[in-house]
Amino acid sequence: xxxxxxxxxxxxxxxxxxxxxxxxxxxxxxxxxxxxxxxxxxxxxxxxxxxxxxxxxxxxxxxxxxxxxxxxxxxxxxxxxxxxxxxxxxxxxxxxxxxxxxxxxxxxxxxxxxxxxxxxxxxxxxxxxxxxxxxxxxxxxxxxxxxxxxxxxxxxxxxxxxxxxxxxxxxxxxxxxxxxxxxxxxxxxxxxxxxxxxxxxxxxxxxxxxxxxxxxxxxxxxxxxxxxxxxxxxxxxxxxxxxxxxxxxxxxxxxxxxxxxxxxxxxxxxxxxxxxxxxxxxxxxxxxxxxxxxxxxxxxxxxxxxxxxxxxxxxxxxxxxxxxxxxxxxxxxxxxxxxxxxxxxxxxxxxxxxxxxxxxxxxxxxxxxxxxxxxxxxxxxxxxxxxxxxxxxxxxxxxxxxxxxxxxxxxxxxxxxxxxxxxxxxxxxxx
Amino acid sequence: xxxxxxxxxxxxxxxxxxxxxxxxxxxxxxxxxxxxxxxxxxxxxxxxxxxxxxxxxxxxxxxxxxxxxxxxxxxxxxxxxxxxxxxxxxxxxxxxxxxxxxxxxxxxxxxxxxxxxxxxxxxxxxxxxxxxxxxxxxxxxxxxxxxxxxxxxxxxxxxxxxxxxxxxxxxxxxxxxxxxxxxxxxxxxxxxxxxxxxxxxxxxxxxxxxxxxxxxxxxxxxxxxxxxxxxxxxxxxxxxxxxxxxxxxxxxxxxxxxxxxxxxxxxxxxxxxxxxxxxxxxxxxxxxxxxxxxxxxxxxxxxxxxxxxxxxxxxxxxxxxxxxxxxxxxxxxxxxxxxxxxxxxxxxxxxxxxxxxxxxxxxxxxxxxxxxxxxxxxxxxxxxxxxxxxxxxxxxxxxxxxxxxxxxxxxxxxxxxxxxxxxxx
Numbered sequence: 001x002x003x004x005x006x007x008x009x010x011x012x013x014x015x016x017x018x019x020x021x022x023x024x025x026x027x028x029x030x031x032x033x034x035x036x037x038x039x040x041x042x043x044x045x046x047x048x049x050x051x052x053x054x055x056x057x058x059x060x061x062x063x064x065x066x067x068x069x070x071x072x073x074x075x076x077x078x079x080x081x082x083x084x085x086x087x088x089x090x091x092x093x094x095x096x097x098x099x100x101x102x103x104x105x106x107x108x109x110x111x112x113x114x115x116x117x118x119x120x121x122x123x124x125x126x127x128x129x130x131x132x133x134x135x136x137x138x139x140x141x142x143x144x145x146x147x148x149x150x151x152x153x154x155x156x157x158x159x160x161x162x163x164x165x166x167x168x169x170x171x172x173x174x175x176x177x178x179x180x181x182x183x184x185x186x187x188x189x190x191x192x193x194x195x196x197x198x199x200x201x202x203x204x205x206x207x208x209x210x211x212x213x214x215x216x217x218x219x220x221x222x223x224x225x226x227x228x229x230x231x232x233x234x235x236x237x238x239x240x241x242x243x244x245x246x247x248x249x250x251x252x253x254x255x256x257x258x259x260x261x262x263x264x265x266x267x268x269x270x271x272x273x274x275x276x277x278x279x280x281x282x283x284x285x286x287x288x289x290x291x292x293x294x295x296x297x298x299x300x301x302x303x304x305x306x307x308x309x310x311x312x313x314x315x316x317x318x319x320x321x322x323x324x325x326x327x328x329x330x331x332x333x334x335x336x337x338x339x340x341x342x343x344x345x346x347x348x349x350x351x352x353x354x355x356x357x358x359x360x361x362x363x364x365x366x367x368x369x370x371x372x373x374x375x376x377x378x379x380x381x382x383x384x385x386x387x388x389x390x391x392x393x394x395x396x397x398x399x400x401x402x403x404x405x406x407x408x409x410x411x412x413x414x415x416x417x418x419x420x421x422x423x424x425x426x427x428x429x430x431x
Numbered sequence: 432x433x434x435x436x437x438x439x440x441x442x443x444x445x446x447x448x449x450x451x452x453x454x455x456x457x458x459x460x461x462x463x464x465x466x467x468x469x470x471x472x473x474x475x476x477x478x479x480x481x482x483x484x485x486x487x488x489x490x491x492x493x494x495x496x497x498x499x500x501x502x503x504x505x506x507x508x509x510x511x512x513x514x515x516x517x518x519x520x521x522x523x524x525x526x527x528x529x530x531x532x533x534x535x536x537x538x539x540x541x542x543x544x545x546x547x548x549x550x551x552x553x554x555x556x557x558x559x560x561x562x563x564x565x566x567x568x569x570x571x572x573x574x575x576x577x578x579x580x581x582x583x584x585x586x587x588x589x590x591x592x593x594x595x596x597x598x599x600x601x602x603x604x605x606x607x608x609x610x611x612x613x614x615x616x617x618x619x620x621x622x623x624x625x626x627x628x629x630x631x632x633x634x635x636x637x638x639x640x641x642x643x644x645x646x647x648x649x650x651x652x653x654x655x656x657x658x659x660x661x662x663x664x665x666x667x668x669x670x671x672x673x674x675x676x677x678x679x680x681x682x683x684x685x686x687x688x689x690x691x692x693x694x695x696x697x698x699x700x701x702x703x704x705x706x707x708x709x710x711x712x713x714x715x716x717x718x719x720x721x722x723x724x725x726x727x728x729x730x731x732x733x734x735x736x737x738x739x740x741x742x743x744x745x746x747x748x749x750x751x752x753x754x755x756x757x758x759x760x761x762x763x764x765x766x767x768x769x770x771x772x773x774x775x776x777x778x779x780x781x782x783x784x785x786x787x788x789x790x791x792x793x794x795x796x797x798x799x800x801x802x803x804x805x806x807x808x809x810x811x812x813x814x815x816x817x818x819x820x821x822x823x824x825x826x827x828x829x830x831x832x833x834x835x836x837x838x839x840x841x842x843x844x845x846x847x848x849x850x851x852x853x854x855x856x
Contacts, residue, residue, distance in 0.1 A: 020748050020750075020751065021748065023748070023750050023751070024748045024749060024750040024751075026750070027651070027656075027749075027750040027753065027754075028652070028656055028750075030648050031648045031649065031651055031652025031653075031656055032652055033648075034644070034645040034646075034648035034649040034652065035649045035652060035653070035665050035669065037645055038645065038649060038669050038672060038717070038720050038721070038724075039665075039668060039669070041672070041717050042668070042669075042671060042672055045675070045679070045680075045683055048683070048687055049679070049682075049683070229568075230568045230571060233564060233565045233568040233569070234565070234568045234569040234571065234572070236565055237562075237565035237566055237568065237569040238569055241562060241565060241566070242569070250573065251569055251570065251572055251573060253845075254572040254573050254575075254576050255572045256841075256845060257576065257838060257841050257842070258572055258575060258576060260771065260774060260775075260837065260841045261579070261778075261834065261837060261838075262774075262775075262777070262778020262779070262780070262805070262833060262834075262837055263778070263780065264778065264780045264805055264808060264809070264830075264833070265579060265583075265778070265830060265833060265834050265837075266579075268579075268582070268583060268808070268812075268826070268827060268830045269575075269578060269579050269582055269583075271812065272582035272583070272585075272586060272827070273578060273582055277582075294575055297571070297572070297575070298572065301572070325554065325558060326558075327558040327561060327562070351674060354676075355674075355675070355676025355677070355678070355679075356676070357676070357677070357678045357780075357781055358677070358780035358781055358784075358805070358809070361784075361809055361812075361813055362808075362809075362812055362813075364813075366813055384676050384678040384781075385678075387678050387679070387682060388678050388681070388781070388784075388785065391681075391682050391685065391686065391785065392785075399686065402682060403682075406678075406679050406682060409676060409679070410675055410676070410679060413674050413675070413676065414671055414674060417670070417671070417674045418667075421667060
């Protein structure tokens with residue numbers, strides 16, 4: 001015997017089914033849209049930055065003819081002397097070369113406008129070069145000099161020249177000169193090596209990321225040296241030796257909370273304790289690394305604990321069964337197997353620290369520093385803070401530099417994170 | 432007689448005795464001797480310059496230190512001779528300290544050597560020390576928390592000495608810059624935190640309005656609808672967003688998003704500030720999306736399979752299952768995830784520092800410029816600041832507010848997620 005459903009109900013169900021399926025499509029659609037929104041933002045963000053930053057790989061140079069007299073470099077006895085070189089007006093030599101191209105430029109104002117076309121550091125760079133190659137003295141040289149950042153931006157098409165002359169950084173006269181130089185093939189875009197070999201500078205065309213990259217590397221090194229042993233020891237303690245109870249609970253609550261404390265609070269701690277109480281040097285990668293290690297310690301502890309917990313308990317039991325002590329089982333058998341997981345957690349912690357800037361602003365790593373740091377107590381800055389400094393500058397050229405620095409930083413971080421993901425997958429398969 | 436422990440433990444025991452006590456002795460000595468030296472020379476300075484007050488004496492001391500280091504030269508004969516003494520004293524103490532450490536280390540090494548007899552249980556001894564080391568490194572987490580609370584509280588209390596707590600908590604006016612000139616005209620800066628807090632909440636609200644729907648829907652789609660292959664592509668790609676440094680988001684917010692919102696506003700006839708809360712909040716929202724989606728994903732996965740299967744078995748569509756079964760079951764956990772995200776947004780610094788102004792307007796109009804707690808902390812503490820002025824101290828008062836707020840949110844979130852875990856275990 002079969003139950004009959006009244007046609008009224010089946011009809012209702014059929015009708016409602018359509019509505020229910022529409023709702024289903026709706027939810028699917030919104031879900032997919034959300035994901036695509038996130039992906040679209042990622043593409044726009046990276047695309048926008050790449051679009052603005054890649055041009056900073058090239059720098060405009062101008063070719064000038066210069067002759068360096070003996071007296072610029074040699075002392076009375078005919079020897080190369082740094083002191084004589086120091087007194088020589090190298091900027092003047094470069095400017096002389098430029099004026100030779102435009103003999104019509106007359107009067108103080110016009111000449112100064114012409115001088116502004118080459119980089120303010122061109123003379124200094126030239127001096128360094130001649131000092132290393134004294135055989136170039138006393139002969140006509142054709143040298144490629146860096147142009148100023150304004151010329152560079154104009155040549156790259158980043159300057160809006162349709163606005164009134166007073167609204168832009170280059171005058172009509174200067175534009176005419178640049179066009180003339182370009183027409184006679186004296187302007188050339190070359191690879192911007194100094195971006196990778198120098199530290200910050202007031203002149204965008206000489207500013208580089210080496211100083212910040214070194215600062216970052218030192219800070220991360222200090223952080224690793226401090227954090228890794230501490231994190232591994234705490235993780236072993238919490239997983240193997242801690243007796244369940246109030247103290248252990250309290251430690252765990254503390255670690256979990258520290259992981260969620262805003263990074264800037266660690267900066268305040270560093271300022272109050274390391275700088276003001278212990279009188280450590282401001283802006284030093286040493287202090288920066290210490291602050292970063294406070295910040296990443298909970299992350300790495302949590303990751304290390306997970307890694308230790310993931311080691312099958314049979315390993316420990318076997319070790320204990322064969323007569324190993326608790327400590328031997330932990331250090332000689334479990335820890336080596338947990339090491340890949342610890343490593344993955346460490347990479348994630350390093351990536352987090354490498355991108356962090358807020359706490360470092362608090363301890364003065366935001367200063368303008370022209371020298372590449374050589375020790376951990378030298379004043380320095382780090383990559384993200386360098387990006388912050390450049391993006392606060394008015395010149396369009398610094399905007400370009402900041403974008404390129406971001407590109408390198410983000411690529412590096414993505415590679416690190418991918419390595420962590422791949423490592424984790426690799427070892428998960430092995431277990 | 433056979434030794435009671437493996438031979439390497441005797442060696443490890445010797446290493447521990449040789450280096451660890453000497454290391455701690457060195458740290459304590461360095462700390463104590465620098466304090467003693469400073470106190471002694473501050474006394475000498477007080478004798479040599481009877482008119483100087485405490486601040487002046489500190490200044491003279493700093494000058495003397497620099498003269499002794501050779502960074503600074505001085506015309507002042509008294510200071511010069513003090514500096515010479517200081518350098519000499521410092522050198523003597525350093526040398527003495529070095530010899531003491533070496534002596535201690537060697538004598539303890541000798542002690543360990545004598546102890547290394549077959550009947551000595553070296554392993555137990557080494558393991559005891561290691562265990563102590565492990566325990567003390569685990570307690571560092573507690574130490575850090577204590578240090579945070581203590582340092583923030585100490586500085587904040589100094590601030591509340593000159594500025595009443597109640598006015599700080601309820602004042603409607605924030606303009607710390609007046610206080611810079613306090614030395615001349617008497618302290619008149621105004622530190623009412625309500626507008627700063629209001630700005631923080633406004634930006635957090637905008638960020639949550641962007642990230643909660645997008646993050647939650649992505650998580651639902653990925654865990655319930657997406658093909659596993661698609662999921663394996665989407666998930667890591669979305670996580671790239673989480674790995675991008677916040678300074679990059681700030682850069683984008685300040686230099687791309689803000690002008691973009693401004694030009695849209697202009698075309699609609701609206702006056703959008705170039706440092707609008709909207710731009711910073713929206714970009715911050717995008718930053719938090721992966722955070723919310725991965726936390727929600729965890730929560731949704733924690734809901735037992737049986738609930739899903741029961742709903743689907745009764746003929747519910749997938750979307751009905753999600754809305755009527757999954758989400759209600761996961762609700763407390765989801766709220767916990769959102770609280771964590773809010774705490775993240777409140778503490779986020781770089782985006783707002785770069786994209787938002789420092790003027791504290793008490794407004795809830797997202798098109799206007801506001802300021803946040805973190806922006807103020809950075810603004811008050813970067814650049815050349817006199818450390819003891821109320822202006823810089825107020826940053827620590829804001830810092831402790833930030834710490835308390837985020838701590839409260841974290842504890843609440845933890846309690847909620849623990850509750851859901853217990854419910855389904």
